[in-house]
Amino acid sequence: MPESPPVPLPCGQDPDDLVDQVWDGHGRDLTEHQRSCPHCQQRLRRHRRAHALVTDLRRVRIQAPTGFAHRVMGRVRHDDADEVAIHVGRTGTTSVSATVVELVATVAAHDVPGIVQVRNVGARGATLRMTVTVDLDRPIPDTIAALRSAVARTLLRLVGVTIEAIDVTVRDVVES
């Protein structure tokens, strides 16, 4: 749906121009009109405040967790690049990459009660390998059964892939 144009300020200025002015770093470079207009000044003030707060958040430096690159390379070196055909017909074949299957499986797994972390997922054809950390407060067989069911169901619903086997390794447990 197309967006409706912004309502001009009482002084006739386009409020989006003021948004751009502040967020593009010119919030204090006022025009002659803006220096004497209370409407523009009020609008500029509120965006300057928002911009300053977001700039503060930017200063927080985020570092990848320890061992991140090692884990990435573990996946890369055992990568089973593959494609899964989800529809074969006279008009052509539809395939999805293993990456898509792995991504959807990971997301589905995170919603399963008792799954604390999905450490690795690999798809090859109709088989999926998953390495997980589980909550020790729940019976592990129940958690894994729920995991298999949720992952297979979600892959069928969202991707159209029927998974025949899900091999699960419980690498670690934690107590909630």
Next chain:
Amino acid sequence: MNPGPPREVADTTLVAASRDGDDRAFEELVRRHSDLAYGVALRMLRDPHDAEDAAQAAFVRAWRSLDNFRGDARFTTWLYRIVANTCIDYLRVHAGRTTTLPPSLVEPGAGPADRAVAASVADVVEDAIATLAPGDRAAFLLRTMEQLSYAEVATVLEISTSAVRSRLRRSRRVIADALDDVEHDQERPDA
């Protein structure tokens, strides 16, 4: 004269070696750009586990698609695209899921009282960012947190610069509105 440390090998050289199957060259690229990929993913997804999964998946996608890297843009621009798309996929599959940012991402204030106020205002900003549609969120974070130019955001997200501008305006209005709401709540005597 001390020659100094050896010059760092260019990303494009490492990409070329990786394409030839040199996984150590790719490992160097991963080490170099881990913080970038994980940082974008954490800001997009707000959950450390999801962020690690998405950032890992992005690097695996990059490894599989090295042949698609044409070299006419920087490697980081290409990586931003893969990470952003991976996170957008995550968010679309997971619409409605709410997560919280780790406390380490909240800038502390000068003292306990300041810190509480700073944390609550930072939370408002973070929560407002989390309400943005995945594509808007990606544009906003790439421009504001990663400081990419409008043209670079357009290249990363494969949209026009005018689409970038409209996504940014929408996002900025949402954040300013959210802060207005907090201000009004604080002005109420029973707040």
